Amino acid sequence: MKSSFVTILIAMFLFTGTEAQNPVIFADVPDASMIRVGDTYYMSSTTMHMSPGVPIMKSYDLVNWELVNYAYDRLGEVDAMNLDNGKSTYGRGSWASCIRYHEGTFYVSTFAQTTGRTYIFTTRDIEKGPWKSISFEPSYHDHTLFFDDDGKVWMIYGVSRLRMVELKEDLSGVKEGTDHVVIENASAPAGTNIGLGAEGSQLFKVNGKYYLFNITWPRGGMRTVVIHRADRITGPYEGRMAFADRGIAQGGMTDTPDGRWFAYLFRDYGSVGRIPYIVPVTWEDGWPVIGVDGKVPEKLDLPGNKGVIPGIVASDNFSRQKEDRALPLVWQWNHNPDNALWSVKQRKGWLRLTTGRIDTSFVMAKNTLTQRTFGPVCSGTTRLDVRGMKEGDFAGLALLQRKFGQVGVKIVRGKPTLVMVNAGSGKPVEEESVPLKKKTVFLKAVCDFTERTDTARFYYSPDGKSWKNIGTRLNMEYSMPHFMGYRFGLFNYATKNTGGHADFDWFNMQYQNDREFSGVR
DSSP, rough: OOOGHHHHHHHOOOOOOSSSSSOOOOOOOOEEEEETTTEEEEEEEEOOOOEEEEEEEEEESEEEOEEEEEEOOOOOOSSSTTOOOOOOOOOOOOOOEEEEEEEEEEEEEEETTTTEEEEEESSOOOTTTTOOOEEEEOOOOTTTEEEOSOEEEEEEEOOSSSEEEBTTTSSSSBBBOOOEEEESTTTTGGGGEEEEEEEEEEEEEEETTEEEEEEEEESSSSSEEEEEESTTTTTTOOOEEEOOSSEEEEEEEEEESSSSSSEEEEOOOOGGGGEEEEEEEEEEETTEEETTBBOSSSSSOOOOSSSSTTBBBBOOOOOOOSOOOOSSOOOOEESSOOGGGGEEETTTEEEEEESSSSSGGGGGOSOEEEEOOOOSSEEEEEEEEOOOOOOEEEEEEEEESSSSSEEEEETTEEEEEEEEETTTSSOEEEEEEEOOOOSSEEEEEEEEEEEEGOOEEEEESSSSSOOOOEEEEOOOOOOOTTOOEEEEEEEEESOOOOSSSEEEEEEEEEEEEEBBBBTOO
């Protein structure tokens, strides 16, 4: 199977457009913050409870993006981040980040309810690091970091009643006496009947004026962009309702080297997550005007999409050269991992997940290795070797969210049994079990996000060629407790004995833009 790895990877990226299309990434990349440095764009995003965290992406055209780094490896050594003592930080961890470039240094700031702190990560080399970390209390919600021309550094934060603070010169905290209200009701331009107050602040300075982007959500309406403008950073600000189309909102704007302007926003799109759009911006009377006739265009006057989402997800054969990272950047752990219990070296060309404690729940088990799902239709496939597993172990392939699904192998009375678990009802139910006659098995999960179909099926195969459906259809649901699009996950956890291990030969991603996919319907 490894011999076909390159073929599969090439086939995955044969989809190539001649012009850019929205969404530019059909995967969970929410809360984007963006800068342009010369001819290169850098974007940070939110992955909350995942480790490493705050992904950094690079593009030369606003359309084709690749992961180049993370701002941190581990957010904090607390029970909720480590999945210890029955605690977790699903839907929390680090939220909306802000990326900036000032006098040769990159700055990425974020905040975390889990630790109650605000973080600023700095580096001279955003792709290679190293990063320096600064943190302080409290946790400033949805803040925007801004370096003004006079040398002062500011943050604007909050919900609806937006506040401003000035930071110390070394960014180690807030200058005393500077915290004040800068906009009393930032939601006001969108009306009086507001459900979600204005948040997601992002501040820009263009031609001497300050522009503050926020999102708000009128009741009975949709997620809406509100923009405020001022001649001084401290105000006063005047605001207007700037954009409302299909709920595509929250983000900011950037210019191109040739002087064009674009907004970057995202859209809630069911169980695949929050997907990013690029939207043209024109200027009228000193205000940015978003969209074409008030709408997000399907096609863009930008270079075409060169692949599905190259560099955001990828197949992996777990074979490593000496200079390679242990895990490519596309992988993230569900919460902080126990690094003593996984390896790509113990068995060359395989990922080994070893159990170190007893767990009774998939979502509370350590060391689940994840990647994004993507739309409109995708699949993840792996080959599992169960010979190192112990009684009570459960290992395999999952689709991770609160209403998760799993296909894998359990060791029951010393014998491997193939099972499918469906938690679509809110509680995990073992829908089907099949005795496993071999020591290896191929597993597959197929996701359909077409027009928010939001369903998945699970399959197994003895040889990787002929596939058989197992269990029931998973009805996927984007739930607020997890606050994240579904992710493929490789897992192994113990329910009776510790020290067993499961080996994964490879993990392959595939894509298809219609419902017929890999011979499976």
